[in-house]
Amino acid sequence: MKKETRQEEIIRIAARLFKEKGYSAVTMRDLAAEMGIKAASLYNHINSKQYILDMIIITLAEKFTDGMQQIQSSDDNCIGKLKQIIELHVKLSSQNIYGMASLNNDWMHLAEKRDYYKKLRSNYEEDFRSILEEGIASGEIVNEKPEVMMFSILTTLRSLYIWIPKKEDLNLRELSATLNQILIKGINK
Amino acid sequence: MKKETRQEEIIRIAARLFKEKGYSAVTMRDLAAEMGIKAASLYNHINSKQYILDMIIITLAEKFTDGMQQIQSSDDNCIGKLKQIIELHVKLSSQNIYGMASLNNDWMHLAEKRDYYKKLRSNYEEDFRSILEEGIASGEIVNEKPEVMMFSILTTLRSLYIWIPKKEDLNLRELSATLNQILIKGINK
DNA sequence: TGAACAAACTAACAGTTGTTAGTTTAATGT
């Protein structure tokens, strides 16, 4: 396990503050105070406030993209792929509780990286939708509107970061299984 | 239909801006520009920026509380009540697209009204949970953790405001029906 | 016609914002 750099520490603390109050409401002085230093000292390690947000969001968004690519290239059927997607979200959400908040709520404050983020997200949704459509075509899942199914599943998975920290004794494997039951069995024929 | 006061107009426009950028990132000068006036002129109609947020969030939160009370006092069974809850969210979300964004993302920027809001929300969730527990006890719904079921359904319903505006030709009655199928049939025995 | 009023305006305030420049401090490796 490599030791965390000072920059990584700043970004980690920033993500926690961004989750509580949102990017715009957190000042560099807030962040510095939380680190126990002065605001100006932050700039020995990062270029700008914007850079912190970019790092938090883009790094995490790319992990979802990577995960989805792996799932797509597996030879599982539709239901199996959906199960893998649930596990991906449970894993990444539990490992990046604070980052998920920025990903969901502060992406609009990205600057140059905003279009790139939106591209990643729409690609992800497209992949998701095509998995559902294949499942409908092959008769694996019910013939409801794939848009609404995706919306329902994806918003639940995207909100896991709110909910996971509230459960102190949480078994992630068990959570995946329960979500699988609740989200899929309503779809499965 | 009573004509909208200037204050109501300001609050309506503010809610739209808050949805796009969040409460903290919207300045009184942004809001004034959108109204076609100067920032100082806003204060002929409202006391403070805070007041605008209070009105948006509390007004809407109380509508949910009222709706839930009506549902609880109905003599429907569990599944029927869940269906009513879905319809309540579809109705209030479609009528308050912008307000729902503040309700979900900016409630932490409430000041004096923050505790009151949190109380309304926890009461709402308690009512929701007890409906599910009754359903489990009576054998109407599957015996999965009510916490996870509530989380899954509620986060989907709370995110409708993101999704509804993207569908231009949206039949609300049909949306309720589809959500009912997707969210409930996974629970229904 | 003129009083009353709603609603805009200009000008300014005190505090906060992200950020830069230049300097000091303490630990590290030769």
Add this chain to the structure above:
DNA sequence: ACATTAAACTAACAACTGTTAGTTTGTTCA
């Protein structure tokens, strides 16, 4: 022992923040 370097510091900046005070404009109605 000394040069290097990481990481803190103080001081300051220009721009922006929510908000107040006092004034002007235009419409309504007695």
